[in-house]
Amino acid sequence: xxxSLTERLHGVFQKLVGRGRLSEQDVKDALREIRxxxxxxxxxxxVARDFLRAVExxxxxxxxxxxxxxxxxxxxxxxxxxxxxxxxxxxxxxQFPSNRAAVLLxxxxxxxxxxxxxxxxxxxxxxxxxxxxxxxxxxxRPAAIDQxxxxxxxxxxxxxxxxxxxDPVALAVAARRRADREGFDLxxxxxxxxxHVDDALMDEVARVHASLEPTETYLVLDGMTGQDAVQSxxxxxxxxxxxxxxxxxxxxxxxGGAAISLRAVAGAPIRWLGVGEKVDGLEAFHADRLAxxxxxxxxxxxxxxxxxxxxxxxxxxxxxxxxxKDRFTLEDFLQQLQEMKKLGPLEEIVKMLPGVRLPAGAxxxxxEMKRTEAIIxxxxxxxxxxxxxxxxxxxxxxxxxSGTTVQDVNRLLRQFEQAQQMMKRxxxxxxxxxxxxx
Amino acid sequence: xxFFKKISEGLRKTREAIAGQVVSVFRPGRELDDEDFQHLxxxxxxxxxxxxxxxxxxxxxxxxxxxxxxEGTPADALRDAVAxxxxxxxxxxxxxxxxxxxxxxxVVGVNGTGKTTTIAKLAHHYVRAGETVLLVACDTFRxxxxxxxxxxxxxxxxxxxxQQEGADPAAVAYDGVATAKARRVDRxxxxxxxxxHVKANLMAxxxxxxxxxxxxxxxxxxxxxxxxDATTGQNGVMQAREFDKALGLSSLALTKLDGTAKxxxxxxxxxxxxxxxxxxxxxxxxxxxxxxxxxEYARALVEDVPPPA
Ligand SMILES: Nc1nc2c(ncn2[C@@H]2O[C@H](COP(=O)(O)OP(=O)(O)OP(=O)(O)O)[C@@H](O)[C@H]2O)c(=O)[nH]1
Ligand SMILES: Nc1nc2c(ncn2[C@@H]2O[C@H](COP(=O)(O)OP(=O)(O)OP(=O)(O)O)[C@@H](O)[C@H]2O)c(=O)[nH]1
Ligand SMILES: [Mg+2]
Ligand SMILES: [Mg+2]
Numbered sequence: 001x002x003x004s005l006t007e008r009l010h011g012v013f014q015k016l017v018g019r020g021r022l023s024e025q026d027v028k029d030a031l032r033e034i035r036x037x038x039x040x041x042x043x044x045x046x047v048a049r050d051f052l053r054a055v056e057x058x059x060x061x062x063x064x065x066x067x068x069x070x071x072x073x074x075x076x077x078x079x080x081x082x083x084x085x086x087x088x089x090x091x092x093x094x095q096f097p098s099n100r101a102a103v104l105l106x107x108x109x110x111x112x113x114x115x116x117x118x119x120x121x122x123x124x125x126x127x128x129x130x131x132x133x134x135x136x137x138x139x140x141r142p143a144a145i146d147q148x149x150x151x152x153x154x155x156x157x158x159x160x161x162x163x164x165x166x167d168p169v170a171l172a173v174a175a176r177r178r179a180d181r182e183g184f185d186l187x188x189x190x191x192x193x194x195x196h197v198d199d200a201l202m203d204e205v206a207r208v209h210a211s212l213e214p215t216e217t218y219l220v221l222d223g224m225t226g227q228d229a230v231q232s233x234x235x236x237x238x239x240x241x242x243x244x245x246x247x248x249x250x251x252x253x254x255x256g257g258a259a260i261s262l263r264a265v266a267g268a269p270i271r272w273l274g275v276g277e278k279v280d281g282l283e284a285f286h287a288d289r290l291a292x293x294x295x296x297x298x299x300x301x302x303x304x305x306x307x308x309x310x311x312x313x314x315x316x317x318x319x320x321x322x323x324x325k326d327r328f329t330l331e332d333f334l335q336q337l338q339e340m341k342k343l344g345p346l347e348e349i350v351k352m353l354p355g356v357r358l359p360a361g362a363x364x365x366x367x368e369m370k371r372t373e374a375i376i377x378x379x380x381x382x383x384x385x386x387x388x389x390x391x392x393x394x395x396x397x398x399x400x401x402s403g404t405t406v407q408d409v410n411r412l413l414r415q416f417e418q419a420q421q422m423m424k425r426x427x428x429x430x431x432x433x434x435x436x437x438x
Numbered sequence: 439x440x441f442f443k444k445i446s447e448g449l450r451k452t453r454e455a456i457a458g459q460v461v462s463v464f465r466p467g468r469e470l471d472d473e474d475f476q477h478l479x480x481x482x483x484x485x486x487x488x489x490x491x492x493x494x495x496x497x498x499x500x501x502x503x504x505x506x507x508x509e510g511t512p513a514d515a516l517r518d519a520v521a522x523x524x525x526x527x528x529x530x531x532x533x534x535x536x537x538x539x540x541x542x543x544x545v546v547g548v549n550g551t552g553k554t555t556t557i558a559k560l561a562h563h564y565v566r567a568g569e570t571v572l573l574v575a576c577d578t579f580r581x582x583x584x585x586x587x588x589x590x591x592x593x594x595x596x597x598x599x600x601q602q603e604g605a606d607p608a609a610v611a612y613d614g615v616a617t618a619k620a621r622r623v624d625r626x627x628x629x630x631x632x633x634x635h636v637k638a639n640l641m642a643x644x645x646x647x648x649x650x651x652x653x654x655x656x657x658x659x660x661x662x663x664x665x666x667d668a669t670t671g672q673n674g675v676m677q678a679r680e681f682d683k684a685l686g687l688s689s690l691a692l693t694k695l696d697g698t699a700k701x702x703x704x705x706x707x708x709x710x711x712x713x714x715x716x717x718x719x720x721x722x723x724x725x726x727x728x729x730x731x732x733x734e735y736a737r738a739l740v741e742d743v744p745p746p747a
Binding site: 014036040041042045109110111112113140141142143144146147148149150151154195196197222224225226227228231232249251252253254255257258277325410 | 468480483484485488489548549550551552564578579581582585586588589590593603632635636638642667670671672673674676685694696697699700702703708710722
């Protein structure tokens with residue numbers, strides 16, 4: 001399950017080798033594979049159908065038939081069409097009126113991530129010099145107010161709340177008045193989760209909207225949502241003038257096909273992706289990256305961006321130089337490990353790499369990395385520089401010091417030696433990823 | 439509201455959405471052609487059953503209908519295929535001896551699926567059955583998670599074991615279960631923080647919680663429940679697989695079936711692993727929990743098809 005589209009199309013186009021032309025049947029076969037990939041990525045069935053028509057219209061074109069690599073050509077078309085459908089870069093900014101506070105209203109189904117996103121957005125704007133006020137309009141769920149209050153405290157943003165009232169509309173009015181009166185730049189309003197089929201609650205949020213007159217109204221949707229995304233988004237956007245979507249929990253392995261459905265049926269752009277439970281887990285949305293992800297093509301761009309943000313460039317350059325000169329030691333290896341960790345959980349990194357698909361069920365073991373680190377840390381500088389000196393008794397000492405076994409130490413040394421040999425072979429080649437990123 | 443009423447309420451929308459399409463397919467006394475199958479395929483795919491399990495169900499329908507001796511309608515064939523897929527998946531796991539006391543249930547799942555609320559509903563269910571219940575607040579990570587559980591504990595009449603935010607969840611689990619054992623409580627429900635199954639460190643944390651519980655009571659946790667959100671698409675398959683691999687799951691609870699989502703991913707899960715579905719959540723209140731019935735669910739997916747003329 002969840003093979004990448006490229007792999008799948010490879011199978012379809014394999015039989016073309018030597019024929020060099022696509023028959024109508026070939027195109028049909030390819031489209032069927034694409035459809036399956038889209039459905040496994042949770043793209044809505046009807047949306048997928050329309051989408052495939054657009055791809056078909058382009059794929060049967062003559063230049064494809066002549067192409068040496070029709071598979072790649074088709075993947076490229078699919079990718080481009082997806083990017084078009086997802087929409088160009090959406091402005092993640094906000095208009096701040098000069099005479100009163102801007103208001104950002106968050107709504108959505110239960111558990112989609114509204115409260116967490118409210119805190120993330122508040123932090124985002126506070127970090128850009130805006131005076132931000134949060135307000136807790138979820139008067140339903142147990143401890144919902146406490147949750148927002150704790151988050152607000154942790155990011156140092158004030159929160160307007162009222163534990164007595166049961167009327168979110170009245171509270172919204174009060175929060176709006178306070179934000180205007182006290183000269184806040186932005187009011188971020190968290191609301192209770194609600195089902196789109198719950199008329200009374202949909203009515204309530206419409207009234208909250210009317211009383212707040214928000215600058216932006218975001219629908220917060222769980223990135224793991226399946227076919228139902230279309231229905232709920234349609235109803236929400238029908239009842240509220242939604243100006244954007246936030247797709248949460250994108251730090252997992254969901255393909256996020258719901259995003260396509262959102263764009264296709266509901267019109268508004270996707271503004272943000274939620275990529276973590278912590279308050280800094282918010283990323284701007286990029287159509288091309290999400291398209292790659294839906295197709296299982298990795299997400300190199302995000303990785304490169306992270307590398308640029310978080311890696312120590314001087315260190316990386318130094319390391320690369322040593323690599324080139326064949327002077328790669330265990331000390332370097334340790335540093336490389338530590339730099340890698342800055343890019344995020346290993347699992348996540350692996351997923352972003354194109355062509356690297358973990359076999360079904362395989363798991364990157366973070367603990368293995370920790371073990372490796374512990375082993376190297378238990379070595380003396382000499383041992384790190386010249387692993388050849390590590391004899392039997394040193395191995396025992398290192399194993400004891402790092403809480404591992406001699407077998408673990410042996411394995412690491414063996415792996416290191418192999419890595420060194422590989423480095424030698426790669427020798428002069430440029431662009432060792434990720435350490436060569438500038 | 440009676441349990442049966444709840445089932446029909448909770449699954450009514452599922453029924454309505456799918457029934458219309460199925461009815462149009464299964465006009466009595468008609469051979470199924472490709473077009474029929476496409477309609478049926480669409481109905482299953484729209485319910486989040488996923489391409490793989492859909493193929494499998496449709497193949498079963500085809501096979502059944504090939505048999506000239508088969509007397510049922512195509513709808514019967516599909517319903518049977520759904521029920522037997524769920525039945526097979528549910529049959530295999532040996533359940534723990536439910537008379538163990540305290541009986542410890544560990545509740546896990548990805549973020550926001552409804553773990554804490556489901557625990558409240560289960561607690562309510564057991565308290566009403568006259569049992570004493572202790573809730574253990576191992577979500578020491580999410581803001582006010584323990585407060586949320588505490589509100590529910592008060593509401594349903596259960597007791598709670600909690601520590602401060604940021605405490606080691608395994609330590610909370612250990613103390614909680616030890617307390618339950620000392621106080622001879624009947625049921626222990628352990629709430630854990632939501633976590634995405636790809637996060638190896640968080641999954642390791644769960645394994646540790648489970649291990650530590652076993653140190654207090656060797657057979658515990660007697661039951662490990664994965665809470666799955668019915669709006670979830672095909673990612674649900676990964677969730678079930680990974681949580682099972684880490685912990686060895688006993689069963690599933692499917693929440694939020696009171697919306698328009700059909701939770702068909704449980705069929706996709708059933709097609710790849712054996713895991714029974716225990717409970718269905720149909721609302722935010724403590725009463726909104728019903729035992730899952732494979733036959734009832736299958737009927738809800740394939741309802742109201744007139745018999746052949
Ligand atoms: N991994 C991950 N978890 C997230 C993300 N956003 C939110 N969460 C988690 O999802 C769960 C639900 O988030 P909340 O912010 O409480 O969701 P909500 O929409 O306010 O929920 P209700 O108010 O109950 O409807 C919590 O466990 C959050 O920590 C995200 O981007 N990534
Ligand atoms: N409509 C509906 N809402 C539900 C159901 N079960 C839970 N909820 C709501 O879903 C939201 C999340 O529920 P929680 O119980 O907090 O979920 P959780 O899995 O504990 O969340 P985290 O601990 O943050 O991972 C809350 O707003 C609940 O009221 C259900 O069966 N139907
Ligand atoms: Mg909330
Ligand atoms: Mg919880």
